[in-house]
Amino acid sequence: MSQKRIKVLIAKLGLDGHDRGAKVVARALKDAGMEVVYTGLRQTPEQIVKAAIQEDVDVIGISILSGAHLELIPLLIKEMREKGLNDVVLVVGGVIPPQDIPKLKEMGVDEVFLPGSSLKEISEKIIRAVESKRGIKVAT
Amino acid sequence: MLLEKALAGDELAIARLLTKIEYFTPEGLENLQELMKRSGNAHVIGITGLPGGGKSTLISGLISEYVNRGHKVGVILVDPSSPFSMGSFMGNRVRMVGKDLQKNVFIRSIASRGNLGGISAEALMLIEALDGLGFDKIIIETVGAGQTDTDVVNAVHTVGVVSVPGTGDEIQALKAGIMEIGDVYIINKADNPEAEMLYEAIKFALDTAEINFRDGWTPKIVKTIAIKNIGIKELVDVFEEHLNYIKSRGLFEKRVRDRRVKMLELLLRKKIEDIISRVIKENLNYISKEINEKHNLLGLVNEMYNNVKSYL
Secondary structure (H helix, E strand, C coil), X not given: XXXXXXXXXXXXXXXXXXXXXXXXXXXHHHHCCCEEEEEEEEECHHHHHHHXXXXXXXXXXXXXXCCCHXXXXXXXXXXXHHCCCCCCEXXXXXXXXXXXXXXXXXXXXXXXXCCCCCHHHHHHHHHHHHHHHHCCCCEC | CHHHHHHCCCHHHHHHHHHHHHCCCHHHHHHHHHHHCCCCCCEEEEEEECCCCCHHHHHHHHHXXXXXXCCCEEEEEEECECCCCCCEEECCHHHHCCHHHCCCEEEEEEECCCCCCCCCHHHHHHHHHHHHCCCCEEEEECCCCCCCCXXXXXXXCEEEEEECCCCCCHHHHHCCCHHHCCCEEEECCCCCCCHHHXXXXXXXXXXXXXXXXXXXXXXXXXXXXHHHCECHHHHHHHHHHHHXXXXXXXXXXXXXXXXXXXXXXXXXXXXXXXXXXXXXXXCHHHHHHHHHCCCCHHHHHHHHHHHHHHHC
């Protein structure tokens, strides 16, 4: 009856109290036609994966500004794999030193967005990642 | 396969099954039909009220209270879809973080996708599915409701209407629409000094009502401060009292039937509305031209009505 819309979970991982960027991105994805579930600040990997499962999202979007990405992202990916979320796209945005990008991608992060990324670029890359990883043609 | 896993309690299977149902896939609809053979047992509670009234925070408290009382709780959160992009920003779950880590809690957000009235056909389908999967308390949060968003009344057993102090006087409480549909009126943020005025206004409206309340139940008023978890236990007690009331009068099954009639109506509307949108889109140039030339608008309506009929 209706075409699948991309469903995205946007959350802040770890001890990091700044969520303006996460909200701006969540809103941009809404404007790009996606259905965005926003769960806010100071989430544990366990909480994020639980919400991602119950909501059956196509994408988990993590905002992280604390500098702890190399410690926390592996914990999140471990939890995702243990719970069977192997086909869910994982994107990370925030203050990430460029030299850490290859490391994150090697861990299993699909896209990394740095400050200055355009909102158009973010939504286009997410659509492409969903189409290739989830194997679905999406409505936007 | 997916259904068996979902029935065994596998959360990922439940979640993926719900997606197939909300998108009307053949597999989803077949499984929904299977689940509806088992559904009809859950107590379904609707929480409605204006945006920002604290519905989500209140539901967060309700989840814990029901879990403590030994229930399996399913929650459906409806948030609006954009009329422009069709996207949605769903922020209800932010008030419930961690609640889903408790056993026997399943929370699902769904965008309204063009449905008006505060609930949607898809949301009612998800209620049936969760009911069939064995959740015995199902809470549905409507979109932040306006005065006429009253569809929820025919979709649930118990309606809780959330009001907050400072949003209107007696006149608002006397109006038709949402202030008539509550089985329970919840005054949230009751630590606000104006809470007493709101209480008196709602009480006056209830005391002076000449209409017969739904099924003879006199609506109750409960004060809560959801963010501090105050009044939640009392609210659940009142919900239980209402449940016992409708059960004792044999109305429980009637409400399930009403819900399914509503679902049918909403699904039917959806089909017709799709045709209307299609006809308008296909004839937009002609319609615009006629309107510019100030031709007979009602004649135009009849003309388009015939076009709609030709698609039926």
